[in-house]
Amino acid sequence: MQNSYLMLGAALFAIGSFGLLIRRNPLVMFMCIELMLNAVNITFVAFSKQLDDVAGQAVVFFVLVIAAAEVVVGLGIIVAIMRRRPNVNADDLSLMKG
Amino acid sequence: MGQYLPILALGILATLFALISLIASRLLNPGRPNDAKNAPYECGIVDQVAPPERFPVRFYLVAMIFIVFDIEIIFLYPFTAVYRELGSFGLVSVIEFAVAVFASFLYVVANGALDWGPLKQVRRSGMMVTPSRTSTSTIRRVGQEGREVHVGDEGVAA
């Protein structure tokens, strides 16, 4: 039973990472990162239940906070870019090459 | 019956809070009524200009301020669940944490994140929310005699 939660976490993590690699909208890419972090949360809680150890559940709070902080910074940078160039997507961000 | 008293007290408090909020808003608002404000409908018919397609950046900024408090509540909620057991250690830790969060909020406020002045709205208000344009005046305009012409005229006038 516990293993199915771990599988769910792994599947969500995989979906998130694939989404990050194939989507081109920065906002959607952020959602994918969020999905990956929450998949890790599920994994932590599943392990916490399996090991009967509360530390794994405490980790989730920290991950939530970090995810929120990352999104704030991401939104800030996207807003700064959008002010110059509306409808930006990840393929347009290619000023630097080499 | 005595055990229901807390619920009764909660109900009274909730009613009082609602009443006080209503009365306070009645007393404290600036109170400059005009026809458009008093009209029963605030949306739908009056607005003949296409709404802006992109949200002002300000909305994102407000969302970011929200996250400051979102982060705070993530830690405060578990703390309240066990604050007796944690004793003074927990209290001191949470106060330290709250001070750190509050400092960032201070910074945000000092940089004008809460100054939601009508900067952008002023430009449009002439078209959309003038006291002369009420639901009664615009409903009459949307009649049989051809709406497109009027819309075009409005656009030129604006």
Place this chain on the structure above:
Amino acid sequence: MILQVLAQIPTDGVTAPLVEESTSRLVTPRIPWSYLTPQLILFLGAVIGVALVALLPKRLPKYLSALATVVLAAGTLVSIVPLWGRVGNAREGAISAWSGAIGVDRFGLFVTALICLAVLVTALFADSYLRREGLDGPEFYLLLMTAAFGASIMAISNDLIVLFVGVEILSISSYVLTAMHARRVTSQEAGLKYLVLGGFASAVLLYGLALIYGATGSTNLLQIQVFLSERVLTSDGLLLGGLGLMMAGFGFKVGAAPFHMWTPDVYQGAPTPVSGFMASAVKTAAFAGMIRVFVVGFGSAAELWRPIVFVMAVLSLLVGSIVSVVQSNVKRMLAYSSIAHAGFILLGVHSATERGTSAALFYLASYTAMALGSFGIVALAARRGEHLQKLSDLRGFATAHPGLALAFALLLFAQSGVPLTGGFIAKLGVIGAAVDQGDWALAVVAMITAVISTFMYLRIIVSMFFVGGGDHGEEPAGFEGPPVNVSWTSMVGLGIVVVATLFLGILPGTVKHWSNQAVVEMVRDSGR
């Protein structure tokens, strides 16, 4: 619904409290605050700084924030000195606090000192850079402080979760620092790239951490160490997967191939003093975390992770040196060379011995000086609006500014590993540690790539010193554009790194002694 709620309320009268009075106090950790002085100075500096920026009037003198940062970083350095003695002597020794989540030992103090030096020199360079680019404000320095705080937390973390929080404090601050240049699109583009890829790497690191928690039953490094020493590992899929994912995450943070894709773009796009800070402090902190977790925490499982480090080291050395030769942008060249340097430091990590750790620390110390100086000079030579892009923009720099060109040449020679500079002793140390463990192949690859990257450093130096006909046969051109203004703060910063580079090369004894003493010690939480 309501009935259910009502049924839960106790029936013995109103006076009975709804929540049962609990008398069982949890055992709360006692915190040895005096051992955490360096971290406290950085943290309180950032928090009080934010509050002061909000409350004080905006028209304060412009140098104030840079001055405050320099003073705080120097204060942190000074506070490390007595701790170094306390942690080292036999009576007190290294300590573990917060229920074993944090361990203060000489390793952590050494890394914290390096980070403070990086902050100090970055603030000195940034002062004139930010004013020149019209970006001056306290925000840059506050973010620098939070980044340094996160980095120093990584250096003393004894728990994977504390380590992760430190990584994120550092990373999120550096995302913003990268995107700081409001008027250059490349800066924001670099910030977004760094953020998306960095977020991805953080998620991978965290997933690896979760798997390790599942495999060992704890996130505490000491408990993991005990767990691993008590059993013979045959094939534990969870542990292997966790190690691999964590190594990928750390590989990204240190900028090692094949996880290096972000490095050139971010170093090129970021404001130049920030590039220097990332090459020095961020790399140092990431390597400190890596050494703490893998060399010490997973020391007894070294055979599981050493092959991964081997591949990463070889790839970093090859990619960093070969690709840097064909670059034309100066900042990109330095970025690729930082990948090669990460490969050298991985040599020390790969040996998984105390000698390797101290060699890696010495390398980090000398690279901190060299990277800060190189990027600092690029920042100065670029002038307002970042004129310095192509290698050919440097032509005639030596005739126009002989002092700066000499210093730059010295730092580049040091990076390539010329004797009498810190780079030589550092390279000798890590290669020696690799040979010690019988890794001849690694040592040979390292020496060959050192020669290849020397060619790249020589290209930069040649373009500075030789004016005559350009690469493409055009007219000989001097150093064009507005004059370079070298403020006295930049001079002080440059002086520090140049003296440090020479000192580490000519008299390496002191720092080598310190880096030998800086071993990770994991002790049980004594509640002291």
